[in-house]
Amino acid sequence: MQFGTVATRGTTTAAARTPExxxxxPAPDLSGHLADGGLLDDTAPLGELLDDAEVLxxxxxxxxxxxxxxxxxxxxxxxxxxxxxxxxxxxxxADSLVGPTDDxxxxxxxxxxxxxxxxxxxxxxxxxxxxDTAAAAIAGYTVANDVSVRxxxxxxxxxxxGKAWDDSTPTGPVVVTPDEVDPTAGLTITCRVNGEExxxxxxxxxxxxxxxxxxxxxTFTTLRPGDLVLTGTPGGVGTARDPQRFLADGxxxxxxxxxxxxxxxxxxxxxxxxxxxxx
Amino acid sequence: MQFGTVATRGTTTAAARTPExxxxxPAPDLSGHLADGGLLDDTAPLGELLDDAEVLxxxxxxxxxxxxxxxxxxxxxxxxxxxxxxxxxxxxxADSLVGPTDDxxxxxxxxxxxxxxxxxxxxxxxxxxxxDTAAAAIAGYTVANDVSVRxxxxxxxxxxxGKAWDDSTPTGPVVVTPDEVDPTAGLTITCRVNGEExxxxxxxxxxxxxxxxxxxxxTFTTLRPGDLVLTGTPGGVGTARDPQRFLADGxxxxxxxxxxxxxxxxxxxxxxxxxxxxx
Numbered sequence: 001m002q003f004g005t006v007a008t009r010g011t012t013t014a015a016a017r018t019p020e021x022x023x024x025x026p027a028p029d030l031s032g033h034l035a036d037g038g039l040l041d042d043t044a045p046l047g048e049l050l051d052d053a054e055v056l057x058x059x060x061x062x063x064x065x066x067x068x069x070x071x072x073x074x075x076x077x078x079x080x081x082x083x084x085x086x087x088x089x090x091x092x093x094a095d096s097l098v099g100p101t102d103d104x105x106x107x108x109x110x111x112x113x114x115x116x117x118x119x120x121x122x123x124x125x126x127x128x129x130x131x132d133t134a135a136a137a138i139a140g141y142t143v144a145n146d147v148s149v150r151x152x153x154x155x156x157x158x159x160x161x162g163k164a165w166d167d168s169t170p171t172g173p174v175v176v177t178p179d180e181v182d183p184t185a186g187l188t189i190t191c192r193v194n195g196e197e198x199x200x201x202x203x204x205x206x207x208x209x210x211x212x213x214x215x216x217x218x219t220f221t222t223l224r225p226g227d228l229v230l231t232g233t234p235g236g237v238g239t240a241r242d243p244q245r246f247l248a249d250g251x252x253x254x255x256x257x258x259x260x261x262x263x264x265x266x267x268x269x270x271x272x273x274x275x276x277x278x279x
Numbered sequence: 280m281q282f283g284t285v286a287t288r289g290t291t292t293a294a295a296r297t298p299e300x301x302x303x304x305p306a307p308d309l310s311g312h313l314a315d316g317g318l319l320d321d322t323a324p325l326g327e328l329l330d331d332a333e334v335l336x337x338x339x340x341x342x343x344x345x346x347x348x349x350x351x352x353x354x355x356x357x358x359x360x361x362x363x364x365x366x367x368x369x370x371x372x373a374d375s376l377v378g379p380t381d382d383x384x385x386x387x388x389x390x391x392x393x394x395x396x397x398x399x400x401x402x403x404x405x406x407x408x409x410x411d412t413a414a415a416a417i418a419g420y421t422v423a424n425d426v427s428v429r430x431x432x433x434x435x436x437x438x439x440x441g442k443a444w445d446d447s448t449p450t451g452p453v454v455v456t457p458d459e460v461d462p463t464a465g466l467t468i469t470c471r472v473n474g475e476e477x478x479x480x481x482x483x484x485x486x487x488x489x490x491x492x493x494x495x496x497x498t499f500t501t502l503r504p505g506d507l508v509l510t511g512t513p514g515g516v517g518t519a520r521d522p523q524r525f526l527a528d529g530x531x532x533x534x535x536x537x538x539x540x541x542x543x544x545x546x547x548x549x550x551x552x553x554x555x556x557x558x
Contacts, residue, residue, distance in 0.1 A: 063372075064372065069436075069437070084435065085434075086434040086435055086440075087435070088435040088436055088437050089435070089437055089439050089440050090369075090437045090439050091370050091439060091443075093342075093343065093500060095500055095501055096500075107498070107499075127445070127553060128551055149499075152499065155364075155365045156349075156363065156365055156366070156367035156368070157348075157367055157436070157438075158348070158367050158368055158369045158437065158438060159436075159437060160368050160369050160370060160439075161365075161368050161499060164370075164499060164500055165499040165500065166406070166499065166500050166501055217440075219386070220386075220428070220431065220440060220443060220444040220445065221372060221374055221375075221443055221444065221445050222374055222445055222553075272407055274406060274501075
């Protein structure tokens with residue numbers, strides 16, 4: 001099944017995408033549906049058919065957004081490193097997330113780079129989970145682009161300040177349940193800039209798969225329904241090219257995972273991004 | 280003035296510490312008081328005197344807990360580095376926080392180390408703040424210990440997985456407003472393990488002070504009332520000693536900042552810390 005958060009008739013709602021179209025669920029967004037104990041399966045109480053649904057970021061309020069770096073073999077090699085024994089983890093905030101067609105709003109004069117990623121949606125509360133428990137806690141998968149501000153990322157030893165910019169990380173368009181897609185069997189992941197393909201790989205080459213990551217993270221912190229885990233990006237990022245290549249104001253960034261969907265976002269670089277401070 | 284969160288008569292409440300004792304504020308904790316638009320000043324509507332207040336973590340639900348590393352000159356030198364041009368930032372979660380007398384619950388067999396820190400409490404919503412705006416957004420100061428799991432911290436390039444363990448970070452006992460304490464003028468910060476002093480410095484030697492940090496962080500993400508910024512630790516941590524020294528089960532960790540107060544926490548190391556998964 002496929003689930004998401006949509007705008008309709010001046011409000012937002014969690015919704016399921018059925019063959020006929022989007023049907024409302026009784027929560028203002030998918031974060032709320034999962035926080036209320038709702039599941040992403042056929043027990044979800046489908047409401048009316050929505051004839052004007054605009055697709056938003058599926059999970060606007062995750063409590064935790066944990067990201068894994070260096071998790072595709074080719075990308076690890078392009079950074080000159082060896083295959084890791086442990087996942088490299090860092091974070092974003094819910095504030096970082098935007099929807100599948102929203103602008104990515106960042107600071108003019110910075111080195112903005114793409115990172116197409118498969119993201120996992122947590123569906124149960126887990127701590128000290130083994131691999132099987134972690135696998136059973138996967139509610140579904142969505143698409144993300146871990147857009148990175150490289151000059152800030154590499155100012156210090158810690159990447160956080162290049163990764164957690166508000167309004168930087170497209171997500172969506174839908175959350176697809178594990179009965180429909182199997183990343184370990186291999187889903188093609190691609191990234192395009194103004195129509196030119198810049199990344200292509202298969203999720204089957206992930207060093208640490210979704211269940212590995214959830215189990216590992218749950219060793220040190222509790223994961224809860226609606227939390228997001230970004231699984232890392234394949235080779236082809238702009239900072240590793242020769243010459244390096246970064247995104248410019250007006251560039252169109254497309255991010256796609258086979259069987260899940262496509263994000264299409266315009267890069268907006270300004271002296272004061274997100275000047276309308278979020279409430 | 281001094282504010283906190285206390286347990287009283289089977290519930291919790293935000294409270295102000297007056298000369299007569301704790302007085303209730305109309306919110307379940309200080310995070311709620313600040314989120315509701317409450318200020319930490321003499322406009323706070325003081326309620327009844329509480330005769331049985333037990334002091335808890337002052338801010339149990341910060342949306343963001345941003346930490347600065349490598350921010351005291353001596354600690355930077357002991358790690359073999361030069362004074363930084365930008366703050367090194369990483370994060371914890373609200374789940375990481377415990378109160379001023381709570382146990383610190385971590386995994387047996389790991390390298391658990393101390394990091395006494397001054398913490399800043401954000402009192403206003405800021406983005407793209409200059410230094411003056413950031414200074415005006417400081418609601419107060421509290422004490423924290425950025426207890427770190429060194430072997431996990433150094434497994435990969437990113438420190439997050441050694442820093443964001445649930446139930447690892449003592450905070451409190453109170454939030455003291457800027458009219459009462461001035462860290463830039465110098466507050467003595469100390470850490471003791473089983474009564475033996477292991478860290479001592481003055482907050483006046485911070486490379487980036489509280490206003491610097493809030494302004495810098497607000498460049499990339501919105502800070503809101505109740506968010507916490509930990510300002511870094513002085514020299515004397517266990518991992519930099521020769522031989523290295525880590526905390527053992529049952530050790531008593533004391534963390535103190537002059538003019539704010541004292542944390543006294545017992546280290547508990549077990550195969551399954553926090554087995555009672557948080558709701």
